[in-house]
Amino acid sequence: MSRDFFEEKAGGYDRNTRRVQNVDNISGAIIRTIELQKAMRLMDFGSGTGLLLERIAPLVAKITAVDVSRSMNAQLAAKQQRLGCELEILEIDLETAEIDRTFDGIVSSMTLHHIRDIDALFRKFYRLLAPGGFIALADLDAEDGSFHTEDTGVHHHGFDRKALAGVAMSAGFRDVTVDSASVVHKPHGDFPVFLLTAYRPGVAS
Numbered sequence: 001m002s003r004d005f006f007e008e009k010a011g012g013y014d015r016n017t018r019r020v021q022n023v024d025n026i027s028g029a030i031i032r033t034i035e036l037q038k039a040m041r042l043m044d045f046g047s048g049t050g051l052l053l054e055r056i057a058p059l060v061a062k063i064t065a066v067d068v069s070r071s072m073n074a075q076l077a078a079k080q081q082r083l084g085c086e087l088e089i090l091e092i093d094l095e096t097a098e099i100d101r102t103f104d105g106i107v108s109s110m111t112l113h114h115i116r117d118i119d120a121l122f123r124k125f126y127r128l129l130a131p132g133g134f135i136a137l138a139d140l141d142a143e144d145g146s147f148h149t150e151d152t153g154v155h156h157h158g159f160d161r162k163a164l165a166g167v168a169m170s171a172g173f174r175d176v177t178v179d180s181a182s183v184v185h186k187p188h189g190d191f192p193v194f195l196l197t198a199y200r201p202g203v204a205s
């Protein structure tokens with residue numbers, strides 16, 4: 001397996017109040033923007049310790065947590081009994097691994113910037129969605145590279161909203177919108193976070 005970039009951070013990950021507040025804001029934005037339904041089966045891409053999925057769990061049937069980091073998955077597994085829905089954890093690198101089923105929606109928080117090939121990822125998300133399925137992806141707006149102080153496998157210093165919306169449309173997504181979801185306040189600056197939502201065309205069954 002590739003290096004676990006989050007091995008040192010996983011144990012104390014949820015103790016960072018700035019991080020928790022950010023995911024609180026992101027989950028609130030997702031819940032306001034997407035009509036979540038109790039029968040839905042979602043994927044949380046780059047689920048980490050589960051900060052995002054634990055906030056969404058009571059509103060859906062099942063969440064498949066996808067994360068390459070063994071240490072982050074261990075933190076999530078410890079929460080399994082107190083989550084509001086069924087949980088499945090897939091310890092895979094989604095850049096290379098395939099999943100042979102579809103989801104009603106894919107959510108993600110602060111993970112896109114760890115992915116080398118964003119175009120390929122959006123095409124994979126499209127294939128992984130049932131007709132009518134949604135993506136709700138939150139990450140940093142374009143920044144100067146000062147957000148991260150440690151090497152956690154960063155491939156993008158945030159994203160230009162218009163360019164990312166274009167990537168989603170090129171992959172086949174429709175009704176693409178990008179709105180502000182949060183701001184991470186660090187001592188050396190403020191880092192805005194967007195939420196991109198879009199749908200795979202078709203009628204949900």
Ligand SMILES: C[S@@+](CC[C@H](N)C(=O)[O-])C[C@H]1O[C@@H](n2cnc3c(N)ncnc32)[C@H](O)[C@@H]1O
Nearest residue numbers: 046047048051067068069093094095109111114
């Ligand atoms: C910054 S953390 C965000 C965790 C969580 N979503 C949150 O907001 O608290 C990024 C997560 O993405 C995971 N990740 C990065 N690249 C990945 C890949 N190619 N496949 C699966 N997971 C990946 C990392 O292991 C890490 O847990």
